[in-house]
Amino acid sequence: MKIFIIIGAISAFLSVGFGAFGAHALEGKISQKYIEIWNTGVLYQMFHSIGIIIVGILLGNVSASSVLSWSGWLMLIGIILFSGSLYVLSLSGIKVLGAITPLGGVSFLIAWVLIVVFAVKAL
Template sequence: MKTFIIIGAINAFLSVALGAFGAHALEGKISQKYIDTWNTGVLYQMFHAIGIIIVGVLMGNVTPTSLLSWSGWLMLIGTILFSGSLYVLSISGVKILGAITPLGGVSFLVAWVLLIVFAAKTL
């Protein structure tokens, strides 16, 4: 419970910090295409930071299950793979990194499906 709330809050903090960094430090240094890519990473990181916090809150209010735990961990893994690859792609321009991004997207999708199944079975 507490672990997911802390992980989610750290990710929310990092999302805000990376958003500010992208808006101020990267402006004029990378193309608008890569600024947009950076911002997509920031947006998805924040969405899933909130999702991780929700998982943590749920774990504190119901009997946790592996469905719920896996949902939280997959949101974190998805953030690292999806948002992380977009951040590195944006500042490096190495397009092959885009091949990692869909793995993060799949992690996000599975995480949300697990949360749906958890809610349908438990709540």
């Protein structure tokens, strides 16, 4: 489905921008610990942006699959919760935001399991 390719590409674009921002604008302004947390958010955002693009490509080659659609949406939710919470944590230092991060991680895990379910059923 075209929407997932668009969402994935925009998210990948943002991931590159956030990576550059972290490397250049944040250097010397936040501690190395928070730079590493920021970079983890960037890394996971890029991986799952590519995952969303893959979902879009798979949906373009098969009849509509709700399992695949759920996978794409869960990856987007995971990016928002996981990477987003790490970005805000890095900038604010508010440690309670770390409680949100695992929810994004669970979204990622479920999304990948749904791709396995799709592959077993449809391919």
